[in-house]
Amino acid sequence: MTGRVIVITSGKGGVGKTTTSANIGTALAKDGYKVVLIDTDLGLRNLDLLLGLENRIVYTIVDVIEERCKLKQALVKDKKNPNLSLLAAAQTRDKTAVNAEQLREICDTLKEENDFVLVDCPAGIEQGFQNAVAGASEAIVVTTPEMSAIRDADRIIGLLESKEEIKSYKLLLNRVRPSLIKSNEMMSVDDVVEILSCPLIGIIPEDTGIITSTNKGEPIVNDENALAGKAYRNVALRILGEEVPFLDLDEPKGFMAKIKNAFAKLKAKV
Amino acid sequence: MEKGFVENGFIIDLSSAMNTTQLVFELSSIMEHPDVKGKRVCLKLGSTDLKQSQLLSIKALIDSMDASIALIDTSSEQTKASAESLGIVVSEISANATPTIVGKAEESIKEEPVEVKEEDKTIEVVADMKIPTAPVETAEGVEDVYEEESTQELSEIIPAEHFDNDFESLAANEGLLKAEETSKYILLDTGDVLPQGVEENSANTETLPTLYLNQTLRSGQTVNYDGNILIIGDAHPGSEIVASGDITVWGILGGIAHAGSQGNVTAKVRALKLNAIQLRIAGLYARRNDTLNVPYVQKTNEFTPEEAQIEDGKIVIYKKLRRD
DSSP: OOOEEEEEEOSSTTSSHHHHHHHHHHHHHHTTOOEEEEEOOTTSOOHHHHHTOGGGOOOOHHHHHTTSSOHHHHEEEOSSOTTEEEEOOOSSSOGGGOOHHHHHHHHHHHHHHOSEEEEEOOSSSSHHHHHHHHTOSEEEEEEOSSHHHHHHHHHHHHHHHTOSSOOEEEEEEEEEOHHHHHTTSSOOHHHHHHHHTOOEEEEEEOOTHHHHHHHHTOOGGGOTTOHHHHHHHHHHHHHTTOOOOOOOOSOOOSHHHHHHHHHHHHHHHO | OOTTOOSSEEEEEOTTOOSHHHHHHHHHHHHTSGGGTTOEEEEEEETOOOOHHHHHHHHHHHHHTTOEEEEEEEOOHHHHHHHHHHTOOBOOOOTTOOOOOOOOOHHHHHHOHIIIIIIOOSEEEEOOTTSTTOOOOOOTTHHHHHHHOOOSOHHHHSOTHHHHHHHHHHHHHTOOEEOOHHHHEEEOOOOOOSOTTOOOBOOOGGGSOEEEEOSOBOTTOEEEESSEEEEESOBOTTOEEEESSOEEEEEEEOSEEEESTTSBTTOOEEEEEEOOSEEEETTEEEEEOTTOOOOSSOOGGGOOOEEEEEETTEEEEEEOOOOO
């Protein structure tokens, strides 16, 4: 079996790389695929927190590279889904503890026994980024509809294009707020796609549930009712090659919903 | 202030502490008591040598509990010098006063209301290292009595025989309470985690040197020391403390703590608040239970000192329960 290695990157920090990694990984594992998540953000690891696995980490990627343990020992199994495991970053080291060649080796080993290897990339375009993309053949570029995030995403896409190993890259637009797009205060999805001229793989609406899910260590895809969770499940399906229409993020229709909306707008004005 | 008298305060006898770690841990369990608030504290330090920085931290900690150091009694020249440089009064605390009351439980106070309420004008708290169970207690109304008569000699105020009998039974009944083994930490199945060539041993950690740190350990910071580690401050989640001996944190322990890293199975981890994401002692690794609900912000008045050690191949946590 040769799995797919996908790097999740963005350039800018805080746009949702780690949240995206955790959710897509969980969604794919729920669909029955074997998934390994690799956190490459050495010294500022968060992926373990989002998955609620912080207390189970004994060995990290640096231990694997420095041969203090076997790769298998360092994989932390998810609490709920045995298909999902995490290779955690070292919190007490920095990016220089790992190089691109070593990461490529780890990715190559892992993809032999897994369907998907998702690499959570750190912010920036320095060594951390170079390491993370080294073993990947596909990329998901996460951005938000803000000029700064788009500028950084553009830079990242340029760098990805210059890498021979990266065969394809897709755009994931995060934290979209339909109400702001409607009132022309936020760039629309079409605008972003046009600026970056990059195929879209998903649109994730802004969802306050993300905050609670992050704090609880429980990815939002596990919440059947959350809109963001549904959007992430759709992204997973698109990765698997299914054609899924993008979610209709427009404001809810129906009489009660309209009244609710009107009140919300009134409140906002006051 | 005359020799041997304490207005509105305590004498804390730490002279039996064998090293700084023990001293600080005992003091912490005493200072943790709410009745200490606003009191003046006299420290009997015995022959323990304290550097200026160490004494300063002890002073800062006592200050942080809204108490203050009235004077210290020490036989160590170094401690004396440290105290003088910090402007702390060094004096003998009533040389002929025998250390008497040792942590009185409220229950036993009720049983003997006469002795305690009418005669007990000053309370001396002795942290006896041989019986690490001594809880801290004060009798109600002590404060008022002090103000009325604060010039009596200690030895006259507390007749030693009133409390001698209590002490043994108290130690037996009010011993360190074992926290429920299963609830807080769960052993990880890690296989062989001790590095090659390292064997389990049970060397005495008291003879090891102690690294003294007066700082907050933040995420990503590690301390690794061949000996005991004493941290005055919090160890935040994401930090890592590795010691071949004991680890003592006077604060909230939230990161990873590995005591006895060279295989010492008698090593202990203690903290005012034991919330370590992982506890490791020698070759045993335990993770914090997922169901444990750790609040985002820890309230400083909710400390109950805890101590983790290996027992029957498990990591067991002992808790000093407060009786309020």
